[in-house]
Amino acid sequence: MNGEKPGIDRRHLLKGSLALGLASFLTPRGLSANDSSTATLPFERGRRPLIAFPQKRPLMVMTTRPPQLETPFHIFNEDIFTPNDAFFVRWHLANIPQTIDVNTFRLTIRGRVNQTLSLSLQELQTQFDQVEIAAVCQCAGNSRGFFQPRVPGGQWGNGAMGNANWKGIRLRDLLHRAGIETDAVQVRFDGLDQPVAQATPDFRKSLSLEDALHEEVLVAHSMNGEALPMLNGFPLRLVVPGWYATYWVKMLADIEVLNQADQNFWTTRAYRLPADPCHCMKPGEDLTDTVPIGKMPVRSFITNMEDGRSIPGGAPYTIKGIAFDQGYGIDRVLFSVDGGQQWQSARLGKDFGDFSFRLWEAPFTPEPGKTYSLQSLAINRIGESQRFSARWNPSGYLRNVVETVKIHAT
Amino acid sequence: MIRVWIFLLLLIGATDFAWGLPADGGSREQVSILHLPSDPISFQPGPGSDLANRYCLICHSAEYVYMQPPHSREQWMEIVNKMQTTFGCPISDEDMAPLSDYLVTQNSLQPSPSAPPVQSDEQKKEIAGRSPNHSGDPLKGESLYKRHCLTCHGPGGKGDGPIGQALIPPAANLTLLGKQSDKTVLETLRNGRPGTAMPSWKNDLNALELNHLLSFLRTLTP
Known part of the structure; x- marks a missing residue:
């Protein structure tokens, strides 16, 4: 991405940026055995430390690496739009870029298109319609901790959701600029996050071409009037209003138009529901037919x-x-x-x-x-x-x- | 006792999100930097905890286990199996059962972020007899290395341990550490390296042990 190394002198950076008066800087917060503020969700092992991650106020930490942070529920009573610094966080893979260079970042649109595009953030902001939509982003596993009997997975309370005003470019405008080939059937999205172990499948999600072309689907660069927080996908994330957040790929950098159904693990084997209309079953029954999770029930x-x-x-x-x-x-x-x-x-x-x-x-x-x-x-x-x-x-x-x-x- | 959690994000040369329209010529310094905290808790010591430390912590923090509802041994076995076959955890077949046994023993625990490991009286005496800039004992460091580091970094420290090559990025070649100061190496040992599988050791190794380890690492450099 850029030349910055992990060993970069933080003090130097801080000093330099403060001198410009332009740094957004979070006070480091300490946590020790004696000084832990916690919240407790109403199920077994529901204790969660409240810690401020970068660009975040103290949130309920489900896991630190990769970060999974839940919004304390009282936040939803304070504003219809969930503040960016209180918005929940969920990553699958711990290899999250430590730096994003906004000058060299490019979004690629490739695959079954007439012309591969490689667009800078500036081009995205100046060459396309900028549209805004209010939409709920809800983790597929929101409220999983309340399932009885309990099930494995991220043990969320009800705070793995948030509502924001998302602003960005229509996905379909990007796809049309690239020109969709006639045999295209799906569009696959990949972010900059990477697995830690080589054999772990990279996190990618796909939509059917029809769903991808809906006018409300955005490649968003801003959230509630500000840049996306790093932990919510800076500099770009897919916004798929009405659909569960697993499709809202963060740090989106690669859009690939496919002429056959995506076979990647995260689409074909993860995030699956029982196929029956209720998408439910009895505990202990064998799960045979499945369908991918999609839109959110009321x-x-x-x-x-x-x-x-x-x-x-x-x-x-x-x-x-x-x-x-x-x-x-x-x-x-x-x-x-x-x-x-x-x-x-x-x-x-x-x-x-x-x-x-x-x-x-x-x-x-x-x-x-x-x-x-x-x-x-x-x-x-x-x-x-x-x-x-x-x-x-x-x-x-x-x-x-x-x-x-x-x-x-x- | 101080746990330094540096959570800072610098948007250099960027106000709210001025990346969209850099001034003419643009600043070449518009970089957002994310510093994430190191793991706050460790696996609780017990038979099999070395396996949990070796395998589970490659990809995720121990909270992934301690937030789970209690699972039966069969369920844990299923999860461990999924980690091996689906997520590519380089766990050996013979380690799967003992790891599952360990995970069952952790079912009712939810440890809090722990204080750094306690020094034994013997270690305190050893420290008291040394100057602050003492060097550790490379032989003691070697035995720590074999216990904690070898599976990733390999017997000679070249990053060629059985797990090290399966990582992205691969485990570091420790024979190339010559140019890093003691302070830098110790900081990496204490806090881990973000963006890699290198975990924080500050909950597992005390200051003296970290110094022993450092002394051993220095013997790897040609």
């Missing part, structure tokens, strides 16, 4: 009440939350205080687009001494709703059951 959350909390009774509250789906848009959110026996309509907040979080709120006056099971149920514009019973599959994907927040009024 979900909603209460964001301003934590499970197990006690609140003073007799006073009026406004319960707040978020809802989202794969891009049909949220039609309505229902709210219940009695575990789903009776429902009232929640009031929807401003519409930031079909792929965004949608805020909702509902009034609630608890009676002193009573215990409540608060639930929200989102329904999208084609009538799909959340599930009332949790689906189970062996990889812990697609959770969208109606979640329950139990509270007690004093």
